[in-house]
Amino acid sequence: MxxxxxxxxxxxxxxxxxxxxxxxxxxxxxxxxxxxxxxxADxxxxxxxxxxxxxxxxxxxxxxxxxxxxxxxxxxxxxxxxxxxxxxxxxxxxxxxxxxxxxxxxxxxxxxxxxxxxxxxxxxxxxxxxxxxxxxxxxxxxxxxxxxxxxxxxxxxxxxxxxxxxxxxxxxxxxxxxxxxxxxxxxxxxxxxxxxxxxxxxxxxxxxxxxxxxxxxxxxxxxxxxxxxxxxxxxxxxxxxxxxxxxxxxxxxxxxxxxxxxxxxxxxxxxxxxxxxxxxxxETSKAYCRKLYRYFVKSNISATAETDIITPLAQILLNNNYEILPVITTLLASEHFYDADDDDDTDNTIGAIIKSPLQLLSEVISLFDVKYPNPETEQLWFYRNFFLRYIHNIYFKGSGMEFFNPDSVAGYPAYYQEPGFDRNWFSSNTLIARYELMRDLLTRNDIYTHLDTVSFVENKINPEEAKDPNTLVFALADLMYPENIDTDRINYFKTFLIGDSDNYYWTGAWLQYLNTRNESDMNVVKTRLDSLIITMVNAAEFQLM
Structure with missing residues (x-):
């Protein structure tokens, strides 16, 4: 139950x-x-x-x-x-x-x-x-x-x-x-x-x-x-x-x-x-609780979830005169939210939602510590170049989420349209913008962002893990993905570090960079890390949360 x-x-x-x-x-x-x-709860x-x-x-x-x-x-x-x-x-x-x-x-x-x-x-x-x-x-x-x-x-x-x-x-x-x-x-x-x-x-x-x-x-x-x-x-x-x-x-x-x-x-x-x-x-309290469930947990509300989750949450909402915090804190601290209330691997909540374009953007920017123009001191670059011209006009529109501007009063289909719900974020028309996001943040000069994959690995990954391609990929996946990846996926991703060579190619290149800190050695590892992280972000595992 x-x-x-x-x-x-x-x-x-x-x-x-x-x-x-x-x-x-x-x-x-x-x-x-x-x-x-x-x-x-804490x-x-x-x-x-x-x-x-x-x-x-x-x-x-x-x-x-x-x-x-x-x-x-x-x-x-x-x-x-x-x-x-x-x-x-x-x-x-x-x-x-x-x-x-x-x-x-x-x-x-x-x-x-x-x-x-x-x-x-x-x-x-x-x-x-x-x-x-x-x-x-x-x-x-x-x-x-x-x-x-x-x-x-x-x-x-x-x-x-x-x-x-x-x-x-x-x-x-x-x-x-x-x-x-x-x-x-x-x-x-x-x-x-x-x-x-x-x-x-x-x-x-x-x-x-x-x-x-x-x-x-x-x-x-x-x-x-x-x-x-x-x-x-x-x-x-x-x-x-x-x-x-x-x-x-x-x-x-x-x-x-x-x-x-x-x-x-x-x-x-x-x-x-x-x-x-x-x-x-x-029915009003149940309507809000169903919306909260689809927004925070997953789009499919089973008969069991309707009885055991929605109905008691709706009562909490009514008992608290529609204060939202008693409901949301109960839900987010519950066994159900963390997949800890049953052993059914076909009905998971972790990794069950496709990220919205807003979540994908925000997660990439915050996780990889992407530097973008300061809105208090670099207003022209932040508001016009970075946000309006790129994030607002290109990324959001291209990925199927006009920001705070859904095409009808019903809102974004991902939050209400059965049976697809969050799968509506994906279509042949929206994939390109999602998949180009990382590359644009890394390479576009006109949006004034700085994404340093080398510094990211240095600062966020254990040094002993970073020098080995297998442990590096596993550590990145552990940070980026909701669930662990298997050996086949590790072997696939590490090819972006070692190419057709053996593991020692990456180990040598990484240790060489750490030893010299010169631009030439840095560019070698940066090129490999850029390709790896772009690929890992665009992988199916990162599109889920």
């Missing part, structure tokens, strides 16, 4: 790798060394600290003659700035730099919330400043309360624009936001059991929800309306545009009636009543 019992043993390397990959975007040998030997607790941003806001280095700079904190109207698409990309660069440089669950959960409350940054969120506020809202509640976020998101300026709720008025209703709120953001449909009846809600409920959401408007200048909990700019309530009639919901919500109200303060109470109604349903 699947078990949420806490893992009884301390983390070994295999389990530490599993936790660090699944819970953060920062994967390093140093952090692995910290986790090995810790209890799962390791997970270590990841739940809400660390402040290391980069407080994005910067636009263009136009070069007079940069817009820190435009998100400017008192000027958000729409007064040119290059809004570029600036939205710079916002994602800001978010990613924070995510990859902090060892925290915060950013994994923030991106999870993006998959739950989806907006597409280039598909109608408005000015880049509103998108910046939206990501900060997700970050604020990443270690907090899902239900509270589900209330706050309704007044988020980016969401108001994205799903047209700013156009939703009592005499001209717009049901877009209400429909997606039920179908995708919260309770989800369930099986359709009749015309307009989706088990968990009906078309009537969408109509009534749209009335609840009427009169919520975007605040175009970001001035004046600030949420007291998050300190973020928000939209506002136009009481004259709100439908103040009573809203009667279907039997799916026990024919619940929400009394209509007509002042700003009481309309917000009406919103609270609606959210409480939706979140009191057991």
């Amino acid at each position: 699947a078990s949420l019992n806490p893992l009884s043993s301390n983390l070994d390397l295999r389990k530490a790798k599993h936790l660090l990959r699944r819970a953060t975007f920062n994967y390093t040998k140093e952090q692995l060394d910290t986790f090995v030997g810790m209890s799962a 390791a997970v607790s270590n990841l739940t600290t809400n660390i402040p941003y290391i980069l407080n806001e994005p910067y636009d280095p263009l136009p070069t003659s007079n940069p817009d700079g820190y435009w998100t904190s400017s008192s000027e109207h958000p729409n007064s700035f040119d290059g809004q698409g570029r600036k939205r990309a710079h916002v994602t660069a800001w978010w990613w730099h924070n995510a990859i440089n902090q060892v925290s669950l915060k950013y994994k959960l923030s991106f999870f919330l993006h998959t739950c409350f989806t907006v597409g940054k280039d598909s109608g969120v408005g000015a880049a400043s509103f998108f910046f506020d939206h990501l900060r809202l997700l970050d604020f509640y990443a270690l907090g309360n899902i239900k509270t976020l589900a209330k706050k998101i309704t007044l988020d300026n980016a969401m108001l624009d994205y799903l047209d709720n700013t156009q939703n008025n009592k005499n001209n209703p717009n049901e877009n936001y209400a429909r997606e709120y039920l179908e995708l953001f919260t309770i989800l449909k369930g099986e359709q059991i009749g015309e307009g009846n989706y088990t968990n809600y009906t078309e009537l409920d969408i109509q009534q929800a749209a009335k609840v959401f009427s009169g919520f408007k975007k605040k175009g200048d970001r001035n004046g309306d600030i949420d007291t909990d998050t300190n973020l700019p928000i939209g506002y309530v136009n009481a004259n545009r709100h439908d103040s009639t009573d809203k009667t919901f279907s039997s799916a919500f026990n024919d619940h009636i929400i009394v209509g109200r007509n002042t700003k303060e009481t309309i917000l109470e009406e919103l609270d009543d609606f959210v409480e109604m939706v979140f009191s349903q057991e």
Whole structure:
């Protein structure tokens, strides 16, 4: 049976790798060394600290003659700035730099919330400043309360624009936001059991929800309306545009009636009543727990997992009024998460998820200590050359993940589309970008990165292991892959070190380099190590976590 019992043993390397990959975007040998030997509960607790941003806001280095700079904190109207698409990309660069440089669950959960409350940054969120506020809202509640976020998101300026709720008025209703709120953001449909009846809600409920959401408007200048909990700019309530009639919901919500109200303060109470109604349903808590399971554990939810994992997690979520940490800490410290609850080798959780392009990029950068331009001192190179021109426009688009810009409000197919789920990251159209990533980081001069494979081996691999091609490949695989590799794979990979020669070729070349430290000897080992590590990164084993 699947078990949420806490893992009884301390983390070994295999389990530490599993936790660090699944819970953060920062994967390093140093952090692995910290986790090995810790209890799962202590390791997970270590990841739940809400660390402040290391980069407080994005910067636009263009136009070069007079940069817009820190435009998100400017008192000027958000729409007064040119290059809004570029600036939205710079916002994602800001978010990613924070995510990859902090060892925290915060950013994994923030991106999870993006998959739950989806907006597409280039598909109608408005000015880049509103998108910046939206990501900060997700970050604020990443270690907090899902239900509270589900209330706050309704007044988020980016969401108001994205799903047209700013156009939703009592005499001209717009049901877009209400429909997606039920179908995708919260309770989800369930099986359709009749015309307009989706088990968990009906078309009537969408109509009534749209009335609840009427009169919520975007605040175009970001001035004046600030949420007291998050300190973020928000939209506002136009009481004259709100439908103040009573809203009667279907039997799916026990024919619940929400009394209509007509002042700003009481309309917000009406919103609270609606959210409480939706979140009191057991199916809402189960929907979030299934999403968490697919995001953190694996896409296939077996009947056993549904009974033994999803149902009790959903109860934990309800018991804690939708605080996310009690659920996620229980899951990530459980026997089930670490494959320790059964002996079935056909149903593993470790190595069961294909890495997203975001995870692959972040893991390569952090593991191999890739130096990229400093966003505080080399803004033009970081924001324009490295991130916008390469990571954003080439790597992410080519690998099938437009960053924070899925092609529909349903989000990225990897997180919802059956039966493929995470296998959707792989196609004939996305392979090239994934496989070119390492080579580009090593060789492209226009993105200003520095990846030193020789220093990596010197600093991360035991010296006695590094000089022998067999032990070097095994040590690299032990660090890079979720599971050990066999002798055939070791023999294959080591050919990139020794070619057609014997093992002593690499041993001699490596010891020669260590002895002389001259450029010629370094280039010999660098050429071999570059080829080896590119191949090992592009191997199937590294694509899994």
